[in-house]
Amino acid sequence: MAAISRSVRLWLAVALLILSACASSAPPAEVTPTFDVTDRDQPIPQALLDTADAERDLLGAVYTRLAPSVVAVEAVLEGGIVRRGSGFIYDRNGRIVTSAQTISGAEAVRVTFDDGLTVNATSAGFDAYSDVAVLRVDVPPARSIPVTFADSDAVQVGERAIVLGNPYGLSSSINSGIIGGIGRRLPSAALVDFGLPPGFQNPRILQTSVPVPQGGNGGVVLNSRGEVVGMAVEVTTAGGLYQGVGFAVPANTVRRVVPDLIRDGEVRYAWLGINTVQSDYGLASFARALSLATDSGVLVTAVTPQSPADEADLRGGSRYVDAFGLPVCAGGDIITAIDGTFISHIDDLVYYLLVNHIPGDVVTLLILRDGDPQEVSVTLAERPTTTPPLPPCGDASLPERDGTPVPPAPPTPVGVPEA
Missing domain, CATH: 2.40.10.120 (Thrombin, subunit H)
Known part of the structure; x- marks a missing residue:
């Protein structure tokens, strides 16, 4: 009799497992929406519409x-x-x-x-x-x-x-x-x-x-x-x-x-006659690589012969230095201000000349030369209509990277960038 009871209990357990499996596979009960569909008929608040x-x-x-x-x-x-x-x-x-x-x-x-x-x-x-x-x-x-x-x-x-x-x-x-x-x-x-x-x-x-x-x-x-x-x-x-x-x-x-x-x-544009490094971020991109005394201003990489900058004895670069794979003609003056207006980028310098000066005007530049500040007066000329020749970078010596000379990039014409 005890064996029959155990058998009955076993079958009951199996039946419960089957019923449980069937219940878990049944589709979930439909969820009743909690929003009131009549909200669609309500006007949007006027304050929201006004905004x-x-x-x-x-x-x-x-x-x-x-x-x-x-x-x-x-x-x-x-x-x-x-x-x-x-x-x-x-x-x-x-x-x-x-x-x-x-x-x-x-x-x-x-x-x-x-x-x-x-x-x-x-x-x-x-x-x-x-x-x-x-x-x-x-x-x-x-x-x-x-x-x-x-x-x-x-x-x-x-x-x-x-x-x-x-x-x-x-x-x-x-x-x-x-x-x-x-x-x-x-x-x-x-x-x-x-x-x-x-x-x-x-x-x-x-x-x-x-x-x-x-x-x-x-x-x-x-x-x-x-x-x-x-x-x-x-x-x-x-x-x-x-x-x-x-x-x-x-x-x-x-x-x-x-x-x-x-x-x-x-339009007659005032012209200085200097070249600098092509960079969207200006001098800040190269200041550390070139060990410069400032990260704001315009590094003069080349001075156009017989230009206003040349007549005022501004100095371009004297040697190539490798700055993140780009040969930069370093060692030149850094223009930090013009007529008391500080500049951080070549764009500032070109724009200042554009809106404030014409050929023949005299401007005062604040420059850093070998880390020392100096003021230089420059009489501006008119922009040339042809690309003027530029001098080589100092002795055109090549920087080295891992013992291999880096081919120099010749100084680019003014405006790439030039002022």
């Missing part, structure tokens, strides 16, 4: 005010090819600012206003170094509604950037983003005129998060108040290097060169 619509209202207000001041530019090239760009009204006298890239080599230029009026335009002059050109159209003053410029030196990273132009020929288009960077440099002269010296860079360029496609070249980049902080420029490379970002010539550069173009048809 979301503030950006739309701002862009709409800027567009309404600025669209009449922005034009489409068509440059007719040889063979009837049309190059499209944008521009903006500079004054009540029918003068329009656009990109020099857009009208370079044009046989005829047409301008279309926001309301569709199309007129012929003549060129008052263009400047390859800044990528700025001025057009002249014959229209009533009431139609020439000029833009208002902001102080581009006050622009900060993260500020709103509103771009208005004619991308792909689509008239009066607006887009917005932010200022993504300041103090960039562009080889604008090489994009406009291959015959100019390649070393003079376009300084203090603004970087935005709004790409500038074909047709947007020469449009305006605005702040939240609808003031022009820069002129949008298209930078196209074979490898798509700058895809996804936009660039703008700063407003202060535009305000500096346009009066010269209107008066003389050209």
Whole structure:
């Protein structure tokens, strides 16, 4: 009888295991939603809508005010090819600012206003170094509604950037983003005129998060108040290097060169006659490797013969030093300030000369020579139109790396970089 009881208990245990397995494989019970579907019928809070619509209202207000001041530019090239760009009204006298890239080599230029009026335009002059050109159209003053410029030196990273132009020929288009960077440099002269010296860079360029496609070249980049902080420029490379970002010539550069173009048809740039090291980070990249006394300023690697710098006895490098695999002509003066304004980079020096001086002006440089500070007066000359010859680096002795001489890189022309 006990054996039968044990058998019964065994079968009962097996049955329970089977039932448990079946229960675990059953589909889970349906979960009842915890939200109230009637919430969908409730209006979105007005405060939330007001916040979301503030950006739309701002862009709409800027567009309404600025669209009449922005034009489409068509440059007719040889063979009837049309190059499209944008521009903006500079004054009540029918003068329009656009990109020099857009009208370079044009046989005829047409301008279309926001309301569709199309007129012929003549060129008052263009400047390859800044990528700025001025057009002249014959229209009533009431139609020439000029833009208002902001102080581009006050622009900060993260500020709103509103771009208005004619991308792909689509008239009066607006887009917005932010200022993504300041103090960039562009080889604008090489994009406009291959015959100019390649070393003079376009300084203090603004970087935005709004790409500038074909047709947007020469449009305006605005702040939240609808003031022009820069002129949008298209930078196209074979490898798509700058895809996804936009660039703008700063407003202060535009305000500096346009009066010269209107008066003389050209811009005369002040020139010092020095070369330095190509680096996005300036002297800080090489200071430790070269055992320099400072990590801020412009290292003079070469001085152009018979230049203002040469006449003032500025000194270039005397020996090659290997700095992270790059032969740098070291031992030259370090320019740390100009007219009492401290500089940290070649961009600062080029920009200061651009907006503050013309050929013939006298500037005072603060330099470090062998670690000792000195002041040097320099009478500026005009930039050369051809690449001047540069002297070799001292005795051109080669640095060594692991016992193997490093082939020297010859000093690059001014502007790669030059001032």
